[in-house]
Amino acid sequence: METEARNAVNRIAALSLAFFLAQYNWPLRVPTGEMTPSRIWSHSNRELAQLLKMPSQAFSQLVEFRRQFSPSAALRNLEQKGVLLIALGDPDYPDSLAQIHDPPPALFLRANQPARLNLCMQRPRVAVVGSRAATKYGLDATREIARGLARQGVCVVSGMALGIDAAAHRAAITEPGGSIAVLGCGPDIIYPRGNRRLYRDLCEHGLVISEYPPGTSPMPWRFPARNRIMSGLSQAVIVIEAGHKSGALITADFCLEEGREVMAVPGSIFSELSAGPHQLIRNGAGIAASAGEVLEILGIDNDAQLELEMNPTAAPSNLTGDEKKLYMALDARPCHQDVLASKAGVDGARAATALVALEILGLARLEPSRGYCR
Amino acid sequence: MLASLHSHAVQGMEACPVQVETDLGWGLPAFSIVGLPDAAVRESKERVRAGMANSGFEFPLRRITVNLAPADVRKEGPSFDLPIALSLLAASGQLKTGRLQLYSAAGELSLDGAVRRIDGALSIAEGARRAGHTGVLLPADNAGEAALVEGIEVIAVETLKQAVDFLEDELTLSPTRVDTAAMLAGSDEVGLDLADVKGQQHARRALEVCAAGGHNLLMIGPPGSGKTMLARRLPSILPPLDIREAVEITRIYSVAGLLRSERSLISRRPFRAPHHTISHVGLAGGGGKPRPGEVSLSHLGVLFLDELPEFSRLALETLRQPMEDGSVAISRALARVTYPASFMLVASMNPCPCGHLGDSRRECICLPHKVASYRGRVSGPLMDRIDVAVEVPGLDRDEMLKAGPREASHQVAARVAGARVRQTARFGERGVYCNARMDSGEAERHCRLQPAALKLLEGAIDRLGLSARAHHRILKVALTIADLDDADSIEPAHLAEAISYRSIDRKGWDGN
Numbered sequence: 001m002e003t004e005a006r007n008a009v010n011r012i013a014a015l016s017l018a019f020f021l022a023q024y025n026w027p028l029r030v031p032t033g034e035m036t037p038s039r040i041w042s043h044s045n046r047e048l049a050q051l052l053k054m055p056s057q058a059f060s061q062l063v064e065f066r067r068q069f070s071p072s073a074a075l076r077n078l079e080q081k082g083v084l085l086i087a088l089g090d091p092d093y094p095d096s097l098a099q100i101h102d103p104p105p106a107l108f109l110r111a112n113q114p115a116r117l118n119l120c121m122q123r124p125r126v127a128v129v130g131s132r133a134a135t136k137y138g139l140d141a142t143r144e145i146a147r148g149l150a151r152q153g154v155c156v157v158s159g160m161a162l163g164i165d166a167a168a169h170r171a172a173i174t175e176p177g178g179s180i181a182v183l184g185c186g187p188d189i190i191y192p193r194g195n196r197r198l199y200r201d202l203c204e205h206g207l208v209i210s211e212y213p214p215g216t217s218p219m220p221w222r223f224p225a226r227n228r229i230m231s232g233l234s235q236a237v238i239v240i241e242a243g244h245k246s247g248a249l250i251t252a253d254f255c256l257e258e259g260r261e262v263m264a265v266p267g268s269i270f271s272e273l274s275a276g277p278h279q280l281i282r283n284g285a286g287i288a289a290s291a292g293e294v295l296e297i298l299g300i301d302n303d304a305q306l307e308l309e310m311n312p313t314a315a316p317s318n319l320t321g322d323e324k325k326l327y328m329a330l331d332a333r334p335c336h337q338d339v340l341a342s343k344a345g346v347d348g349a350r351a352a353t354a355l356v357a358l359e360i361l362g363l364a365r366l367e368p369s370r371g372y373c374r
Numbered sequence: 375m376l377a378s379l380h381s382h383a384v385q386g387m388e389a390c391p392v393q394v395e396t397d398l399g400w401g402l403p404a405f406s407i408v409g410l411p412d413a414a415v416r417e418s419k420e421r422v423r424a425g426m427a428n429s430g431f432e433f434p435l436r437r438i439t440v441n442l443a444p445a446d447v448r449k450e451g452p453s454f455d456l457p458i459a460l461s462l463l464a465a466s467g468q469l470k471t472g473r474l475q476l477y478s479a480a481g482e483l484s485l486d487g488a489v490r491r492i493d494g495a496l497s498i499a500e501g502a503r504r505a506g507h508t509g510v511l512l513p514a515d516n517a518g519e520a521a522l523v524e525g526i527e528v529i530a531v532e533t534l535k536q537a538v539d540f541l542e543d544e545l546t547l548s549p550t551r552v553d554t555a556a557m558l559a560g561s562d563e564v565g566l567d568l569a570d571v572k573g574q575q576h577a578r579r580a581l582e583v584c585a586a587g588g589h590n591l592l593m594i595g596p597p598g599s600g601k602t603m604l605a606r607r608l609p610s611i612l613p614p615l616d617i618r619e620a621v622e623i624t625r626i627y628s629v630a631g632l633l634r635s636e637r638s639l640i641s642r643r644p645f646r647a648p649h650h651t652i653s654h655v656g657l658a659g660g661g662g663k664p665r666p667g668e669v670s671l672s673h674l675g676v677l678f679l680d681e682l683p684e685f686s687r688l689a690l691e692t693l694r695q696p697m698e699d700g701s702v703a704i705s706r707a708l709a710r711v712t713y714p715a716s717f718m719l720v721a722s723m724n725p726c727p728c729g730h731l732g733d734s735r736r737e738c739i740c741l742p743h744k745v746a747s748y749r750g751r752v753s754g755p756l757m758d759r760i761d762v763a764v765e766v767p768g769l770d771r772d773e774m775l776k777a778g779p780r781e782a783s784h785q786v787a788a789r790v791a792g793a794r795v796r797q798t799a800r801f802g803e804r805g806v807y808c809n810a811r812m813d814s815g816e817a818e819r820h821c822r823l824q825p826a827a828l829k830l831l832e833g834a835i836d837r838l839g840l841s842a843r844a845h846h847r848i849l850k851v852a853l854t855i856a857d858l859d860d861a862d863s864i865e866p867a868h869l870a871e872a873i874s875y876r877s878i879d880r881k882g883w884d885g886n
Binding site for chain 1: 573574575576579594725726731733737738740741765767834837838855866870871873874875877878
């Protein structure tokens with residue numbers, strides 16, 4: 001009974017703190033350390049300002065906020081928007097995130113299916129991050145590795161940016177492991193706008209997380225901060241294609257600071273986007289050349305599964321002859337249907353028919369302009 | 375002294391009757407033309423004066439008034455030279471008026487009295503037939519096209535003198551006759567052949583389906599993958615024109631002044647490939663004096679727009695109405711005309727601004743939002759009117775060398791023709807030419823799905839997130855595929871193939 005009451009107070013404190021931090025127009029470091037949000041929020045205004053290292057002229061902002069903020073109204077608003085709250089100190093708060101240097105006092109979540117939410121929170125998690133302007137090679141590698149991980153029950157964490165991030169989410173989202181998107185804005189805000197369909201699917205089949213309350217708009221300084229959550233949630237981070245100054249490298253830095261595994265996918269020596277991963281490898285990052293390798297380094301047992309992966313799955317028995325042949329010709333790399341048809345030895349029109357049938361059965365996927373893949 | 379003569383003014387595709395009345399009055403010598411003439415008609419004074427004098431006639435030194443009735447219809451172009459000269463001769467007694475009322479006349483005069491070719495002669499001959507004239511006097515250069523109209527004598531005249539002698543019955547000119555069947559049959563020119571295209575199974579098949587059903591086609595692929603090459607070979611597999619269609623097309627070309635005298639019948643389906651800098655007026659037609667645009671010039675044929683996103687937004691949007699209606703209505707301050715524009719749109723575009731998205735030969739260097747905005751340049755409503763979208767991959771050298779034996783155009787054309795026969799039987803006389811032109815009611819009536827196909831369709835709608843409008847397009851294309859297969863109802867395989875041509879409806883097409 002007493003713990004419950006303490007938890008409720010803690011949640012309200014975390015909520016208030018999160019709202020204040022989001023409202024305040026500059027990143028503040030919350031020196032949580034051993035302190036719970038309720039402990040921090042119970043400080044006097046002056047002590048709190050000192051604790052947060054706020055400039056003196058901003059002090060009045062804090063006083064004003066404390067005077068007029070209504071936690072109950074904020075909670076009602078969250079409920080209305082279907083946003084869940086997990087406070088630092090709650091039993092649900094991910095341990096790995098709580099262990100970092102400055103964990104966010106509160107997490108705002110969006111997930112339409114509680115079952116998928118629990119799954120994402122309990123699975124081992126790996127962050128897959130990279131450039132927004134990815135090349136075909138980078139996207140193919142992302143899909144291959146993210147899907148491989150998610151198939152083995154690993155949850156893929158990324159930042160819902162364009163390019164590598166989006167590809168990682170897409171590849172993992174419907175697999176057993178699921179996918180978590182960590183946003184640099186409120187969990188109800190879709191940024192970039194172009195990812196609205198992905199956002200919808202993530203809410204439906206996975207999880208969208210943010211340390212910012214609903215309605216917080218994306219600001220440049222919020223993205224590096226968001227990266228610490230991505231690395232905090234994950235056992236390891238895999239960097240696929242990143243230029244010299246990419247945000248993916250910031251995520252990797254956070255990871256190193258927290259003593260987590262950093263891995264990189266080697267790229268072409270002719271591509272500028274290989275600079276990031278190659279630098280990481282030079283500094284001792286592991287090489288992630290397949291999902292199996294990543295799992296091995298993380299010590300996730302997948303021998304039986306790996307076996308399966310090495311021999312392409314036998315086609316489901318209810319397929320027709322053409323469908324079976326084409327299914328065997330498919331792999332994780334999208335391929336134009338003419339190429340698949342000649343590989344499978346099936347003529348054009350019949351191959352098109354079989355591929356659509358496979359797509360409807362959920363055994364193949366069409367990436368526009370790239371082709372069919374598994 | 376008064377004389378009058380029938381002629382016609384071409385307005386849009388139609389020729390409306392015009393009475394050319396000439397009065398010779400007393401007073402100072404003058405020559406005026408009334409009845410809304412444009413600059414070319416006003417200038418005909420000089421041509422008529424010189425033409426008459428140089429043909430051995432006397433130009434009357436009287437007060438000449440020429441009225442082109444009805445006075446409220448605009449008269450354009452030089453085609454009134456011949457009728458004005460003839461009525462002037464009649465009014466001055468140099469031409470006996472006996473047979474004058476039985477004929478109408480049109481033609482431009484040169485200063486030496488020769489009769490030059492005009493635009494729209496085919497429409498004029500049709501107008502003359504409707505007006506019940508015995509015959510029509512036309513420049514010899516235009517006689518071939520005008521003779522396509524049956525039920526009227528087309529008298530080819532080369533000079534003003536000839537016309538006068540004919541009307542005075544001193545010279546016998548037999549009506550021009552053309553053998554349309556021979557002209558149609560003689561059109562088997564050896565053109566570009568599909569056998570030249572290496573690989574590209576999927577795109578070739580899509581081309582065949584589109585040709586069979588008249589569907590609009592979009593090809594998406596990197597530069598050099600053969601999109602243009604494929605499109606240029608489309609005419610070689612399209613069904614041959616019948617005579618009614620050939621005359622319809624010839625009429626448009628006649629009005630646009632694009633007919634050559636040695637080829638007076640357009641016997642092949644037109645293939646128009648305007649450059650992407652074309653204006654919306656050039657595409658849809660119009661201008662101060664309305665003329666048919668590219669959409670009309672590709673009537674019953676193919677309009678090929680290479681690099682679709684490079685066309686101006688306005689130009690692309692003007693395509694929407696003709697694609698829906700099969701005709702284009704042009705309203706200007708001075709005129710309102712309707713041109714037929716029932717064409718098959720074939721468009722090509724790169725998958726992204728650099729062109730190499732999904733290309734196995736080269737990396738794409740485009741940012742995702744650039745790709746999305748490039749694709750966004752082609753508006754949704756225009757995309758909605760595309761039935762078949764096909765990805766044309768760039769082939770690398772190995773695939774190129776490996777490509778097996780390829781079908782020639784005539785083999786594909788035979789299948790296409792077979793499918794069209796089924797469609798003609800289906801639509802009968804109701805003027806719907808092909809499956810692509812079905813309205814939603816007809817589509818519902820004719821697209822009979824087998825139970826298994828229905829189940830597949832439901833699965834596709836759920837699983838692939840296809841919209842209602844995509845569903846409609848898929849049914850029409852599936853019907854065409856069934857026609858190619860000579861099947862009476864749509865089987866699952868037909869439907870699945872039709873779905874494979876809708877990659878633009880899938881997730882991720884708009885960069886999402």
